[in-house]
Amino acid sequence: MRWAVDQFNKESVLFRESERWDFRLWLRHLWRDRGPTPTVGMAVLCGVLILSVQFFLNFALASSKIETRRGFRPAC
Numbered sequence: 001m002r003w004a005v006d007q008f009n010k011e012s013v014l015f016r017e018s019e020r021w022d023f024r025l026w027l028r029h030l031w032r033d034r035g036p037t038p039t040v041g042m043a044v045l046c047g048v049l050i051l052s053v054q055f056f057l058n059f060a061l062a063s064s065k066i067e068t069r070r071g072f073r074p075a076c
Contacts, residue, residue: 038046
């Protein structure tokens with residue numbers, strides 16, 4: 001445990017020159033280590049699921065707006 005604390009307190013460990021962040025190296029890492037891509041069927045299923053959820057949520061929200069309009073009575 002002391003070793004870890006000593007390493008954390010050393011500036012040479014915290015601010016190494018070799019550990020600089022580089023955008024090109026990060027993009028290269030993303031391209032090289034990317035995971036498997038979904039199939040066309042999985043993409044279509046995801047799209048249909050998103051559209052279905054959107055349809056039912058819009059339907060539910062529209063019906064709740066109608067109910068609040070019916071119960072609304074302006075003050076005279």
